[in-house]
Amino acid sequence: MAGAGVNRADDERPDAAPRFDDRRDLLRPLRLFGLFFRVGALNELQYRANLAVQLFQSGIALGTGLIVLGLVFGQTSNLGGWSQSELLAVMGVHILMGGIINSAIQPNMERLMTDVRQGTLDFILTKPEDAQVMISVREFRIWQAVDIVVGGIVLAIAVSQLQAGIGVGAALIFALTLFLGAVMIYCFWLLVTTAAFWVIRMDELHELFEGLYQSGRWPVTIYPGWLRISLTFLVPIGFAVTVPAEALTSRLTVETLALAAAFAAVLFLVTRWFWRFGLRHYSGASA
Structure with a gap:
């Protein structure tokens, strides 16, 4: 039975201690992700009808978003200072980030909750790998990645409509902010999911x-x-969606970029600590 309330000594669970140090292969998490990605892709490719379902769902979501955007700009020339092409960029980032969440982040967090509830997390904790890395890369839903492609297409259209366009520097900053946003969303999910050790x-x-x-x-x-503060710092949607869109539309300031980087670093460290704290309170299947 999984649950809280029974502490176990750190030496009973070899993976409860952090595994990262200067001697470890820093590329190993990427190799593990590549391995699990290949296995997951082979499994999901057996069910190709899921691709048609996902394409249909993505098309419906995109069409609905475009209709709403058209209705809004049928009444006004801008929304909060954002033009139609700029809001199209926001939509593209939103769809793309949603694809990252639904294909790589959410599936792993849902499986973690199941493992804690059923006590099967023990299988991960006894392996000679960092537990946080293992629970973060085991699942990848390849068909959900359709939204990553759709979001990229929407972004390309939005950029083509922007008067100034974007240069190499802006593209690199956009990629950085997108990465930071994904890290923050991952940390938010893991922080909340770690509560499954008690709830x-x-x-x-x-x-x-x-x-x-x-x-x-x-x-x-x-x-x-x-609400703006809540959607930026409590649930980091602002950092994950609005900030990358600002990078594409020449709205991003150096101060905002520095804040995003600092917040992502602090959030990752807090998440790492809370994960290890939760492991110490995990009772496992043998409790």
Whole structure:
């Protein structure tokens, strides 16, 4: 039975201690991801009908977003200072980041919750790899990555409509902010999911996050101050969607970029600590 309340000595769980040090191969997490990606892709390619389903769902979501965008700009020339092409860039980032979440982040967090509930996390903790890395790269839903492609296409269209266009520097900064945003979303998911060590049933987490994530279809700057802060620092949707869009539309300031990098670093360290703290309170299947 999985759950909380029974502490186990650190030496009973060899993976409870952090595995990263200067001597470790820093590329090993990427190699593990590549291995699990190949296995997951081979499994999912057996069900190619899922591709058609995902294409249909992505098409519906994209069409709905474009209709709403058209309705908004049928009444005004800008929304909170954002032009139509700039909001199209926000939509593209939102779709692309959603593809990253649904293909790589959410599946691993859902499996972690299941493992904690069923006590099968022990199989991970006894392996000679860092537990956090293992639980973060085991699952990859390849068909969900369709949204990454769709988001990229929408972004390309948006950039082509921007008067100034973008240069190599802006593209690199965009890639950096997108990476930082993905790291922050991953940390948010893992922080919340780690609570499964104490709160066993968390079945509605996906629906809750999805509802919050939909607010990222629009720049967080259009929301009231309290909501803008909440969607930036409590649930880092602003950093994950609006900031990369600002990088593409020449709105991003050096201060915002520095804040995003600092917040991502702090959030990762806090998440790492909380994960290790949760492991010490995991009772396992033998409890």
